[in-house]
Amino acid sequence: MSDRRLEVDGVSKRYGDTVALSGMTFEVRAGEIFGFVGSNGAGKTTTMRIALGVLAADAGEVRWDGVPVTLETRSRIGYMPEERGLYPRMKVGEQLQYLARLHGLTKADAVRATAEWTERLGVAGRMGDEVQKLSLGNQQRVQLAAALVHHPEILVLDEPFSGLDPVAVDVMSEVLREKCADGVPVIFSSHQLDLVERISDRVGIVRAGSMVAVGTVAELRAGGTEELVVDAPQAPPGWADGLPGITVVRHEGARTVLTLGQDADDQAVLRAAMATGPVREFARRLPSLTELFRHVVSAQDKPEEAAA
Amino acid sequence: MMTPDKLRIGSREAIRLVAVREITVRIRSKAFLILLGITAAAAVAIPLISHYANLSSGPTRIAVVQQDAALAPTLQATAAQLGQKVTVSTVADHATGVDQVKSGDVAVLAESGPQGIQATVKKTLSTPLNQLFQVVDQQTALNDQITKLGGNPATVGQAVASTKVQVTELQPAKAQNGQRLTIAIGAALLLYMTLMFVGQSVAQGVVEEKSSRVVELLLSTLRPWQLLAGKVFGTGLLGLIQMLVPAVLGVGVGLSTGALNLSLGSSVGTVAWALVWYGVGFALYALVFAALGATVSRQEDVGGLVLPATAPLILAWVVGISVVPSNPESSLVEWLSMVPPCAPVLMPMRIAMGVAPLWQMLLSLVLAIAFSVLLLRFAGRIYRNAVLRSGARIPLREALKAA
Numbered sequence: 001m002s003d004r005r006l007e008v009d010g011v012s013k014r015y016g017d018t019v020a021l022s023g024m025t026f027e028v029r030a031g032e033i034f035g036f037v038g039s040n041g042a043g044k045t046t047t048m049r050i051a052l053g054v055l056a057a058d059a060g061e062v063r064w065d066g067v068p069v070t071l072e073t074r075s076r077i078g079y080m081p082e083e084r085g086l087y088p089r090m091k092v093g094e095q096l097q098y099l100a101r102l103h104g105l106t107k108a109d110a111v112r113a114t115a116e117w118t119e120r121l122g123v124a125g126r127m128g129d130e131v132q133k134l135s136l137g138n139q140q141r142v143q144l145a146a147a148l149v150h151h152p153e154i155l156v157l158d159e160p161f162s163g164l165d166p167v168a169v170d171v172m173s174e175v176l177r178e179k180c181a182d183g184v185p186v187i188f189s190s191h192q193l194d195l196v197e198r199i200s201d202r203v204g205i206v207r208a209g210s211m212v213a214v215g216t217v218a219e220l221r222a223g224g225t226e227e228l229v230v231d232a233p234q235a236p237p238g239w240a241d242g243l244p245g246i247t248v249v250r251h252e253g254a255r256t257v258l259t260l261g262q263d264a265d266d267q268a269v270l271r272a273a274m275a276t277g278p279v280r281e282f283a284r285r286l287p288s289l290t291e292l293f294r295h296v297v298s299a300q301d302k303p304e305e306a307a308a
Numbered sequence: 309m310m311t312p313d314k315l316r317i318g319s320r321e322a323i324r325l326v327a328v329r330e331i332t333v334r335i336r337s338k339a340f341l342i343l344l345g346i347t348a349a350a351a352v353a354i355p356l357i358s359h360y361a362n363l364s365s366g367p368t369r370i371a372v373v374q375q376d377a378a379l380a381p382t383l384q385a386t387a388a389q390l391g392q393k394v395t396v397s398t399v400a401d402h403a404t405g406v407d408q409v410k411s412g413d414v415a416v417l418a419e420s421g422p423q424g425i426q427a428t429v430k431k432t433l434s435t436p437l438n439q440l441f442q443v444v445d446q447q448t449a450l451n452d453q454i455t456k457l458g459g460n461p462a463t464v465g466q467a468v469a470s471t472k473v474q475v476t477e478l479q480p481a482k483a484q485n486g487q488r489l490t491i492a493i494g495a496a497l498l499l500y501m502t503l504m505f506v507g508q509s510v511a512q513g514v515v516e517e518k519s520s521r522v523v524e525l526l527l528s529t530l531r532p533w534q535l536l537a538g539k540v541f542g543t544g545l546l547g548l549i550q551m552l553v554p555a556v557l558g559v560g561v562g563l564s565t566g567a568l569n570l571s572l573g574s575s576v577g578t579v580a581w582a583l584v585w586y587g588v589g590f591a592l593y594a595l596v597f598a599a600l601g602a603t604v605s606r607q608e609d610v611g612g613l614v615l616p617a618t619a620p621l622i623l624a625w626v627v628g629i630s631v632v633p634s635n636p637e638s639s640l641v642e643w644l645s646m647v648p649p650c651a652p653v654l655m656p657m658r659i660a661m662g663v664a665p666l667w668q669m670l671l672s673l674v675l676a677i678a679f680s681v682l683l684l685r686f687a688g689r690i691y692r693n694a695v696l697r698s699g700a701r702i703p704l705r706e707a708l709k710a711a
Contacts, residue, residue, distance in 0.1 A: 052528040054696055075317075075529040085521030090333060098329050102529050104317045146525065 004030040004065040006051070006154055006185050011060035012209075013046055020046045021209040023060070028185040028202075033176055035200030036189040037289075039297055043209040044189040045082045048158050052079050064154065075103045078152030080160050082189075084143050086131045092118065092142050093127035096149050103150035110149070117145040121171060136163055144172060148179075155179055157188040161195055173199050197289040205296050212296055217289060224287035224295065228258045228266060234277030243268055255281065322530055326538025327545065334509065334546055343505060344550055347498065351558035354490070359565040367393040368437060369414040371405045374398055376420050379444075383418065386444050392436050424448065489633055491575070492660035494558060495582040496632075496653050498551050500625040503589050503652060504618060506547035507597040511610050513539055514601030514695070523695055532692040540594045544587075551586050555579050574662075581669070582656045588673065589652025591680040593621070599687035602694040603702045613701075620649035628657050636661040646672045648679035 006028045013021040021043045028034040036044050049055040051062045053074050062069045087095055093114055100110035118124040121141040126134055131142060140163050147157060155176070161169055176199065180186050190196050196203060197217050205213040205220075213220055232239070233254045240246055240256060245264025249257045260266060266284070273279045287295070317325070334340055372379045380396040387394040397414065399405040405417035409428055416437055417428040424445035427433050433441075451461035517523040517535075526535055559575050600613050624644060631638045636658070645654035645664070651672045658664035686708065694707040 049524075052524075054524050054527050071529070071531065077528065079525060079528045081521065081524045083521040083524065085523065085525050087333075087516070087522050088520050089516075090329075094332075098325065099525065101325055102317065102322065102526065 004183075004185070006187070007063040008047060008051065009060055009063065011047065011050055011057045011062065013050065013055070013058050019209055021050075021057075023210055024206070025060075026204050026211050026214050028187050030185050031180055031183045032185055032201045033180050033199055034185070034187040035196035035203040036187055036206065037191070037193060037196055037203060037293060038189075038206035042206045044206055045158055046209075047206075048079075048082075048156050048187070048189070051156055052077060075150075076153040078147035078150065078155045078157075080143055080147040080157040082158035084139065086139065086143060086146065088132035089130050091128055091130055092123065092134070095131060096142070096145055099146050100149040103152075105150055113149045113151065114145075117149050118142075120175070121145050122168075137165055137168060140164055141168060144175070148175070153184060155184055155186040155188070157186070159190060160188050161190050161192055169195070193288070193290045193293055203289065205293060207297055213292075220289065220292055221286040224292050225259055227285045227287065228260060228269060229255050229281060229283045229285050230258065230269065230273050230279065231255045231281035232273040232276050232279045235273060236276065239276050240269065240272060243272055319531075319534055322534040323538040323541060326530070326535055327542035330513065330539055330542025331546055334543070340546065340550070343501070344553060347501070347550070347554040348557055351494070351554035352561050354494070355558060355562035355565060358490075367395045368416075368434070370394055370396045370437075371399045371408055371414040371417045372396060373401055373405055373417075373419055376418070379418060379420055379425075382444055382447075383440065386447065387440055390436075390440060390443065392440060394440070488661050489636075491559075491578055492632060492636075492657045493629065495555075495578060495660050496625060496628045496657040498554060499582060499586060499589060499653050499656060500621060502547045502551045502586065503593050503621055505550065506543050506590060507593045507618065507621075508610070508614060509546070510540060510543050510594045511597040511601035511614050512607065513543065514598050514691075515604060515607055515610055518602065518605050518695060519607060527696065532695060533688055536598055536688065536691050540598060544590045544594060547590060548583075548586065551583070555582065578656070578660045581659045584673070585652045585656045588676045588680065592648065592652065592676060592683060593617070595680065595683050595687035599690035599694075599707075602691045603704065603707055605701075609701060620647075621653065624650035624653035628654050632657055632661065636663045642668070646675060648676040651676045
């Protein structure tokens with residue numbers, strides 16, 4: 001089971017003259033949480049919709065366990081569309097049972113799974129209410145329950161965290177981890193990069209319809225430029241200017257953020273800092289996912305704009 | 309955690325689930341219940357009203373005083389000849405008779421006088437009674453004269469009664485009685501209303517799924533045609549309830565009260581044909597409405613969209629209601645009843661009037677079925693191409709062309 005993987009292989013899609021996806025390729029292994037990040041319009045939603053078969057690809061294919069995904073496979077995927085969708089005038093319980101049964105659960109199983117997930121997600125008290133009477137946050141919980149209610153083998157969640165309060169974010173993260181521990185590959189997209197960084201095993205950064213960086217968070221961060229943070233409150237401006245191989249990136253309050261060139265010596269930086277007075281912090285820092293993301297997206301935007 | 313066996317549901321099960329949802333949600337909707345209530349009430353009320361209207365004009369009660377008892381059989385026999393229904397009762401004397409007239413127990417007190425029958429009524433003597441008494445008087449006068457001339461009134465009576473006009477009908481008119489017309493209009497109205505109702509329901513249902521975007525979730529596990537078929541079947545069954553309840557109530561009450569005295573076979577035949585035409589009409593319109601519904605994303609756009617599609621239905625109903633009562637064999641109606649979009653209203657109407665030859669019934673049915681199969685291809689395609697596209701209305705040509 002753990003060898004199974006969801007592979008997106010060379011998927012392309014264009015709408016008229018607009019290229020939405022070009023050769024999108026990545027894979028998500030069973031028991032792995034894959035965070036999918038990218039600017040608006042980069043192709044995350046299109047990729048997910050193609051994986052779910054609600055959109056046809058122009059080229060490429062999506063495979064599960066080595067076999068192209070069919071409608072049969074899709075009924076075992078738990079899906080949360082970007083544009084939330086539930087019948088507004090149908091009761092929460094009936095709706096979840098209906099969706100579970102459409103995915104092949106028996107009536108008894110559907111009832112049981114509905115009870116289980118509404119309980120788990122804290123909306124059990126609203127089973128008899130129409131969806132439209134729920135707050136947006138609760139509708140979101142029901143939407144997640146709809147993705148989970150048929151015991152999916154694969155989870156594809158488009159922006160599952162948007163609009164959730166911190167408690168719900170914790171519940172959601174916990175559910176995703178649990179599913180992943182059961183051997184379910186989980187792919188989710190989000191703009192909350194700190195969140196992605198925290199819960200994803202691997203992250204894919206997508207830009208203009210193709211994957212530009214994939215890897216574990218640690219791998220991605222290691223690939224970025226390491227920074228040095230020095231907190232020397234009494235250091236005068238320009239204290240580090242003369243040091244060889246050192247570039248001052250910015251100041252964060254009393255902290256100075258520097259990058260080290262290839263033959264730079266960080267100990268020389270420390271000595272220079274100590275010469276100015278006390279040093280409260282001296283640390284190497286890997287770039288955060290947010291910084292990486294900015295870097296990847298902005299670095300590649302420019303040549304394309306020039307070309308276009 | 310063990311995941312239970314996930315046998316993918318088959319098409320039949322998928323369609324059944326969608327249809328059941330459609331029915332359970334809509335059957336509780338106010339629009340459905342109100343329409344059903346109104347049609348059912350009308351279906352019961354119309355035959356009942358006509359029944360009680362008949363009762364009040366039913367057998368006319370005539371009282372005769374005891375000494376005129378011989379008048380009773382003459383009145384009854386003559387009334388029967390004239391096709392009037394009367395009951396004759398005997399009262400002890402004039403005063404009792406007058407009391408009964410006053411109280412409304414009888415319509416008239418008839419006594420024989422020197423110049424024929426003396427009638428006592430509350431207000432005016434009704435035309436049929438006047439006619440009845442006049443005939444009785446004339447008969448009495450005639451019999452007197454025959455006897456005076458030495459003849460036998462009975463022989464003369466027999467000779468008169470045996471005459472009969474011989475008629476050769478070159479183009480026999482079909483039975484056109486009012487009851488057939490009532491049934492024809494009832495059937496056409498029910499069909500018209502139900503098709504309009506279910507058509508709109510299907511369009512709204514499709515748009516609801518689109519505007520709430522639940523369609524994306526559904527289509528990740530259902531094929532578009534399964535969703536479409538389930539929706540259409542579910543709404544169709546509801547429409548059937550919508551039709552069947554008033555039809556059965558109306559014909560049932562009509563037959564049991566005697567307001568409807570057509571043969572059981574003919575009433576059932578009419579209802580059966582109406583149901584067949586409901587099925588065909590529904591297939592025809594529901595698909596069109598579903599396809600049209602799929603091209604818009606907002607409920608507000610449904611109204612303007614369905615109007616052109618309902619035009620043939622409205623045309624059929626207007627022509628039917630305005631032409632058929634006066635001229636059931638109108639050639640306009642005959643032609644229109646063969647045109648598939650109009651047939652579901654007009655053909656059952658002609659069948660109910662008893663003016664449609666069998667070959668026309670069958671031809672019109674075959675044409676309509678062929679037409680709906682053709683529509684199915686286009687409608688299915690439009691639906692499939694348009695249902696996942698949100699935003700502005702999608703032009704039909706584009707929806708037909710895409711992928």
